[in-house]
Amino acid sequence: EVQLLQSGGGLVRPGGSLRLSCAGSGFVFDKYGMNWVRQAPGKGLEWVAAISGRGDTTYYADSVKGRFTISRDNSKNTLYLQLNSLRPDDTAVYYCALDSWGQGTLVIVSS
Amino acid sequence: EIVLTQTPLFLSVTPGQPASISCKSSQSLLHRDGKTYLYWYLQKPGQPPQLLIYEASNRFFGVPDRFSGSDSGTDFTLTISRVEAEDFGVYYCMQSIQIPLTFGQGTKVDIK
Numbered sequence: 001e002v003q004l005l006q007s008g009g010g011l012v013r014p015g016g017s018l019r020l021s022c023a024g025s026g027f028v029f030d031k032y033g034m035n036w037v038r039q040a041p042g043k044g045l046e047w048v049a050a051i052s053g054r055g056d057t058t059y060y061a062d063s064v065k066g067r068f069t070i071s072r073d074n075s076k077n078t079l080y081l082q083l084n085s086l087r088p089d090d091t092a093v094y095y096c097a098l099d100s101w102g103q104g105t106l107v108i109v110s111s
Numbered sequence: 112e113i114v115l116t117q118t119p120l121f122l123s124v125t126p127g128q129p130a131s132i133s134c135k136s137s138q139s140l141l142h143r144d145g146k147t148y149l150y151w152y153l154q155k156p157g158q159p160p161q162l163l164i165y166e167a168s169n170r171f172f173g174v175p176d177r178f179s180g181s182d183s184g185t186d187f188t189l190t191i192s193r194v195e196a197e198d199f200g201v202y203y204c205m206q207s208i209q210i211p212l213t214f215g216q217g218t219k220v221d222i223k
Contacts, residue, residue: 045203047212059210099171101159
């Protein structure tokens with residue numbers, strides 16, 4: 001069974017940083033590209049970033065380009081999202097996603 | 112950017128009755144590999160989205176056969192043949208043929 005277990009997140013001040021993690025199991029981790037998707041409170045789904053299975057190709061939404069970095073450590077079966085220069089409008093639940101999705105982790109950006 | 116437009120945005124359904132949701136794409140989602148990169152998800156309150164349909168018409172593992180997906184060019188439809196009480200939530204379509212991946216606005220379904 002595919003499982004994606006997320007960690008990280010929390011409350012951070014504007015301009016601050018956080019790192020989100022997503023540990024995968026139940027599948028051959030390095031064979032699949034993966035995504036981060038976020039959902040602001042009461043809103044719809046917004047794709048954030050994607051990375052290839054080997055980690056050598058990355059893509060970003062314009063809203064996060066230059067501030068967020070997606071990466072993966074295939075030796076640890078773990079996907080990451082580094083969030084820098086956070087803004088209040090980055091407040092959302094962040095999900096790692098394949099066919100199945102992680103449980104989500106809440107990021108709140110507030111002073 | 113590919114825009115996905117869902118209709119209706121709200122749907123109230125009676126258990127046992129059929130229901131359908133439309134998702135119209137601003138561009139073709141048919142890849143040269145022959146696959147159509149349109150997905151349907153259901154999100155229940157407080158939970159992550161769960162995949163129902165992949166590549167426009169294929170049910171994901173464990174999804175009941177009352178759910179089906181169809182397409183006609185750039186028009187896609189999710190159909191529930193007989194709605195059950197557990198089918199409430201918000202339904203989203205999503206495309207992955209082009210970066211950025213995009214989602215429809217969501218259709219909120221409640222059960223009468």
